[in-house]
Amino acid sequence: MTLIGIVGAGVMGVDVAINCAACGYQVVLMDKSAEVIAKAQLEIPKRLRNYKMLSPAYRELDASQLSSLINFTTDISSLSDCPWVIENVTEDWDTKASVYKQLDQICSDRTYYAVNTSCISITKVAALMQYPEKVIGMHFMNPAPIKRCVEAIRGFHTSEDTIDAAKEFLKSLKKRMVLVNDMPGFVANRLSHLFMNEAAFLVQDNVADAVAIDSIFKEGYGHAMGPLETADLIGLDTVVNSLKILYESFQDPKFRCCPSLQKMVDAGLLGRKSGQGFYSY
Amino acid sequence: MSEIAQKDRSKLYHFIESNMTIYDDDIEFVDSTNIFTSGFVSSIFAMRLLNFLENEFSITVPDEDIVISNFSSVNKMCEMVSRLKTIEAHA
Known part of the structure; x- marks a missing residue:
């Protein structure tokens, strides 16, 4: 049975582990924190119950059977024999760089690396590795076991062999890979943050209120959520931070943060998590 | 079969309303409204409803009841909670 290595046992890492195990892979789920690993072990049966609700593919799965396919560890050297390592650690360059430097020492030239990120440069990660052609971005969408689409990112050095292998691997996870090139924000974050x-700006300029804007987006264009309710859900502080990264990366005024959005963040209106954003919660 | 008290029903309404993705004042939301097909909430919200019902009503929803149709309206959820509480009371 093929062994899949997963680094980082937070929300995304656990979800990817569930997805891989549900598709018949043996999984090594690694996190440097014993506390996080212990929590992940408890979390898997709970999450499986949730996914039973949303996907017939998960309905017949037994929690203990699924858990038996996942080995939990704090030892990164357990990933040495994995043909695929999917890394899901925090979206912070220093944290990611530290993980990849270790993986580079441990894994062989047969290992493919999937960087699960919405914003970190795949090319920059690959530059840390002896085999940069084996590194590809895989931006899984939340919740990973349910969402079919994966934004795959080709770094400067990513080889065709790696892209083909990624496509096959994601197909085996019942995912559809959409391949894009490496630029800050890729496609998903760059587009969503502009919206x-x-x-x-439309609210600031008094063109329409939040309800009207989101209604046009949903009822007119058929999106599941409007841009302002999405911003409230993500957190307005996170949206502002991402806009700043995009602005700094491209030096393009189209990414300038809307002043009233910054003002809301300054005032502590952060969206759902603070109880007030474009909407009241 | 145990009845779901009005105050518990109100809590359920409040939880759904605070997670709605539609904010119009003139929508009709009653006990029988299908909250998913009406577009009030996304299907992913069903996962949070499962956790909410289990915590709020101190029940464990068995795997065979974890189907979206049991969570599609206030009536359906109250029926399921009431049934499960009756079973637990007699266990």
């Missing part, structure tokens, strides 16, 4: 920012 959210422009929607904030």
